[in-house]
Amino acid sequence: MNKPKINTMEELSTAIGVSRPTLSRYFQDPDSVRSSTSEKIRRGLERVEYIPNFFATRMNRKTTGLIGVIFPHLKDLFFTSLLEAIETAAMEADLTIITQSSHGDPAIETRAVEQLLSMNADGVIVAPLGENSDVDALSRVAGRLPFVFIDSRLRDALPDVDFVGTDNRQSVSLITDYLCRTGSPPVFLGMPRLNSNSFEREAAYIAEMKHLGHDPVIVSTNIKGDGWAFEAYAHEVMDDLFSRGHLTESTILCANDRLAIGAIRAASRHGLFSRGREGRRILRIAGHDDHPSSRFMTPALTTAAQDTEAIGRGAVRILTERLRKSSGASDKPVFQLHEAVLRVRESA
Incomplete structure (x- = not known):
């Protein structure tokens, strides 16, 4: 059985048999009307097809929600x-x-x-x-x-x-320490200077490397990255470096996972993900964030997972x-x- 379609509060008022102000109070707060009236409105709404206007029901509220x-x-x-x-x-x-x-x-x-x-x-x-x-x-x-x-x-x-x-200091220190313990100390591929994370993560990397007794190394490039296309930026930077034989057997810590995705693509293009005699990777790449795609990449990405x-x-x-x-x-x-x-x- 098709229910009659109601388009306005006025039509609904007539269909149910209660005043429009009462309906308005009900939609703002069902407890603001008498229980018998509230029940009458509830049963009436079951008989018709009506969707309250979101903004209209909030016009007289102190907050819109x-x-x-x-x-x-x-x-x-x-x-x-x-x-x-x-x-x-x-x-x-x-x-x-x-x-x-x-x-x-x-x-x-x-x-x-x-x-x-x-x-x-x-x-x-x-x-x-x-x-x-x-x-x-x-x-x-x-x-x-x-x-x-x-x-x-x-x-x-x-x-x-x-x-x-x-806490960028904690997260970057965590992954930097891990990389230093398990292989060569990492170099750092930063993101374009867009927000506070770009500055804080680089500073945290430098501080942790010095704390561990290593010289921090920031990946240097003349390639300009002034937008949010992190994958493309990292791919271009690392493709250029790999093509000239730089950092091909290094550990690279990227400021975020999207940079790491671009770096891994560049490394794959140059066939750098071969394994050494003991089964360990010669080139290592890690990221930060735990981007939803990071665990499905080849190779799956080691990263510092933010608690979203x-x-x-x-x-x-x-x-x-x-x-x-x-x-x-x-x-x-x-x-x-x-x-x-x-x-x-x-x-x-």
Whole structure:
């Protein structure tokens, strides 16, 4: 039996036999109307086909229940993993996520934050572009809404914004120590200077190498990498070096897994993943992040795995606490770092 389709609140009011204001109160909070009326509305909704307008049911609320999420690139599966953790935590908190990608473009990032303001979002979670971000635009949002940086932050701006990410010092030290214990000390392939992670991970590598008594070596290149195409950048850099016979029997620690993917592709092109007499790899490549594809590569990638579940949930938890805080509560920024774990696979 087909149910009659109801398009507006007025039509629904007539069909069920309750006033439109009562319906509005019910959709905002079923407990705000008498139990007998609530039951009448519930039974009436079972007889018709009606989907409440999300924004209309929230017009008179103090909050919209909307949380904005802005990531540099949604095609990056690391950010997709973070988004999944954020969405799950948000659903449990009865919040709705609106996701936007800045596509690596500061103008699009700015437009995204302004759109979220115009939609009266309750809070915003941003993985910023970093060095290219429009600080003024992000400051406007931070001044009006609960705001959390996730994964990376601005190095020299907005220090009072909450942040949730990985402890780069711990994670890079962890994998650097492992590589030094199991083979030749690693050289470091950094990412283009885009965000705080690029600086922090290189600094952590240098500090740990010195702590272990080794000379840190940063892969030097004239190839410019000023965008988010990390795989292509690393492939071009390492293909150039391998073709000239450099680093062909080295251990290479990449600042993230996407760089490692490009480096492994270049190494495979040059046939460098042969094994020595004892079955150990002559060339070793490791990464950072535990990108969802890293364990399915050939060879599978050894990496420092970020806790995306804890990071995503932590960002949502901070926002909800900000939204629910009582007057006079502390405005001291939250700086939450999570440790990584080592994933040892075939590549190193």
